[in-house]
């Protein structure tokens with residue numbers, strides 16, 4: 001019985017189908033707001049669905065060399081951002097599966113979906129893909145540490161590294177954004193490279209490395225990557241809501257908070273041009289990491 | 304029925320790739336102008352892509368020189384089916400002033416199949432948009 005419930009939660013609600021629908025609407029919101037800020041009209045609401053249906057209906061070209069990793073990368077990417085959903089308490093203070101330390105499992109799965117880009121990139125002789133993969137690798141070194149530290153800040157305050165417990169603690173006290181604003185800022189900054197958004201979209205920059213690791217993909221495999229990036233628009237803002245913005249008791253409140261975070265990320269994305277790789281590295285080591293450490297030390301000392 | 308959905312999606316999400324093949328750069332500038340916020344191609348779902356693997360429509364400008372001939376064929380082969388080729392500008396259609404030059408290998412439709420021609424030297428951005436929209440309409444009527 002429990003297996004069926006978990007599968008239902010993984011594939012229908014709040015898993016694959018639900019996350020994809022909500023994620024693509026948030027993705028559309030990002031594209032629309034960006035267009036309006038550039039004095040354009042922007043794409044219609046069904047744009048993301050049209051893109052993905054079109055890609056699924058196109059020819060999929062698979063190279064003869066390095067077939068295994070070529071096929072593995074998109075599958076890893078989608079597993080990496082889908083699996084955390086059953087551990088996240090979405091729309092209620094309880095997750096489907098919850099145990100002490102599931103926050104760490106969530107973070108590892110999210111790393112997996114970035115790792116997929118590196119696998120896609122270095123498994124090729126194309127210089128664009130390789131440069132994109134190295135960009136992703138060096139960015140990950142820079143942003144994973146502040147990301148994990150700020151997530152741990154929330155976990156340690158709640159007394160238990162479990163996402164459901166973090167939400168329950170926030171519901172009974174206050175949202176952590178009020179306790180630990182610096183950790184919240186560090187986490188928000190790290191969400192940008194996690195989702196491949198400006199100013200930290202170096203690995204997937206269209207103009208420099210022609211979408212980097214994704215350059216060789218076509219048809220259905222590219223559609224898998226597009227679905228992944230749509231789901232990321234739901235999972236990663238959702239994680240921020242759970243860790244810092246108080247979680248929620250019903251799904252409407254949860255989606256409302258997700259939309260708020262999407263708008264914040266969109267505004268940052270619109271306002272800044274792309275940084276160089278060394279500039280972004282310095283930014284994370286010199287600014288994001290210290291402010292994450294300040295709040296981490298505060299929570300360890302119990303202030 | 305599934306085919307109808309695919310036809311609809313192809314009409315609503317044409318991703319373009321710009322392939323300059325040795326013209327005077329006039330047509331290329333006009334394509335860039337068509338992509339600016341003033342004309343806003345994204346409202347039709349058009350995105351500019353740098354890799355032929357992502358592209359649905361190749362916008363080819365210029366008379367096709369002997370040097371770029373082989374690369375152009377390769378780019379054509381790298382583009383996944385179904386693909387559409389649009390010849391932009393008089394050069395791509397006839398060779399125009401380059402037709403008598405020693406580097407001339409074209410015109411375009413002698414090298415790869417062409418689906419639509421947009422004449423002009425250079426064509427206005429409106430003409431390029433019109434060409435793409437008419438091509439998409441024709442294709443969706445044929446159910447491609």
Ligand code: SF4
Pocket residue numbers: 326327328329330331364365366391392393394395399423424425426
């Ligand atoms: S058609 Fe005219 S503007 Fe376009 S590339 Fe040829 S000469 Fe230049």
